[in-house]
Amino acid sequence: MDITNTEEHEVFDLPTEQQAQDSPDAKFDQPYIPRGQVAAVLQSIEVTESKSGKHMTVWEFAIATGYAEGRTVKSHIVMEQQYRIRKMVTKLGLELESNGGIAFTHPKHQGTKCTLTIGDSKQTGNNGDPFPEIKNVSSRTDDEDIPF
Numbered sequence: 001m002d003i004t005n006t007e008e009h010e011v012f013d014l015p016t017e018q019q020a021q022d023s024p025d026a027k028f029d030q031p032y033i034p035r036g037q038v039a040a041v042l043q044s045i046e047v048t049e050s051k052s053g054k055h056m057t058v059w060e061f062a063i064a065t066g067y068a069e070g071r072t073v074k075s076h077i078v079m080e081q082q083y084r085i086r087k088m089v090t091k092l093g094l095e096l097e098s099n100g101g102i103a104f105t106h107p108k109h110q111g112t113k114c115t116l117t118i119g120d121s122k123q124t125g126n127n128g129d130p131f132p133e134i135k136n137v138s139s140r141t142d143d144e145d146i147p148f
Contacts, residue, residue, distance in 0.1 A: 033132035039064040042112040093139040113140040
C-alpha cells in the first residue's frame with residue numbers, strides 16, 4: 001500500500017475488491033454464528049427451487065441476543081420431505097390455515113420467537129471451518145429467561 005503526500009492530506013491506495021476478499025484478515029469480518037442453543041426470530045420462509053430443480057423451502061432465522069445478534073442462519077427443506085416440513089411448522093408453533101395447510105410466505109410468520117440448537121455442518125468453507133447448521137428448533141414465549 002503506497003502512501004502519497006499531498007499538500008494537506010496523506011492519500012492511501014485501497015486494494016481492489018478481490019484483493020480485499022483474498023486478504024488473510026477477511027475471514028475475521030465474516031459473521032460467526034455461535035454453536036449451542038441460541039434465541040432467534042424467524043425472519044422469512046421462502047419457497048424456491050434447489051440446484052437440482054426440486055421445490056424447497058428456505059427458513060431464515062436471525063439471532064436475537066448476544067454478540068451474534070442480528071446475524072442470520074438458514075435451513076433448507078426440500079418440499080418432498082413432508083415430515084421435516086411438518087416437524088418445523090409444529091416445533092415453531094406456526095398458525096395453520098383453515099384447511100390445515102401452511103402459507104409459507106405469509107407475513108404473519110415473521111417474528112416468530114424460537115430457540116435454535118446450532119451445530120457444525122459436514123460442509124466446510126474455504127478456510128476449512130464447518131458451516132453452522134440448525135440441528136433443532138423449539139418455540140419460545142416472552143416469559144422465558146432469554147429476552148427478545
